Amino acid sequence: MSFTRENYDVAEQQSADFPLLVSRERAENAFGDALRLFVGRGRRYSVKQLSNATGVKDRAIECALCPSGDVDFRPLNMGQTLSIIKFLGPLFTSEWLVLADQQAVFVSPAEHDDLAGQCIEFAGEYSAARHPDSEAGVDIGPGEHKRLKQKARHLKAVA
DSSP, X not given: OOOOHHHHHHHHHHSOOOOOXXXXXXXXXXXXHHHHHXXXXXXXXXXXXXXXXXXXXXXXXXXXXXXXXXXXXXXXXHHHHHHHHHHHOHHHXXXXXXXXXXXXXXXXXXXXXXXXXXXXXXXXXXXXXXXXXXXXXXXXXXXXXXXHHHHHHHHHHHO
């Protein structure tokens, strides 16, 4: 089926017409408010420092600092936004992510290494439980099942 204006009109008529949970204006203003807490005169970082640290041009940051309805406001693209988020960290991210009833946390590479080690340990135990010389042979026995289930719960909780 090829894409035609008629196909688009039919799809448009059949799709739900519900309002967004968070409007673009609210999201842009929340991001700008959070940015103004961290960047600008008398704040933790100057526009120049943020620009140098993230690669986002000074002017783009200055435009993002303006309120959403301002004539100088320009939204950042996704790459610019994520670069700023990565540099400013979870405290900054949580400031505007509150609109989605969420908060951010920092995950260090060391935590990834720890999680990978736990996954390898789980895989080893699972493999041992499936060995013909294990508690129930190639099937998983009740004791093995209990231990594997407990480890799986722990992995789900930390992942």
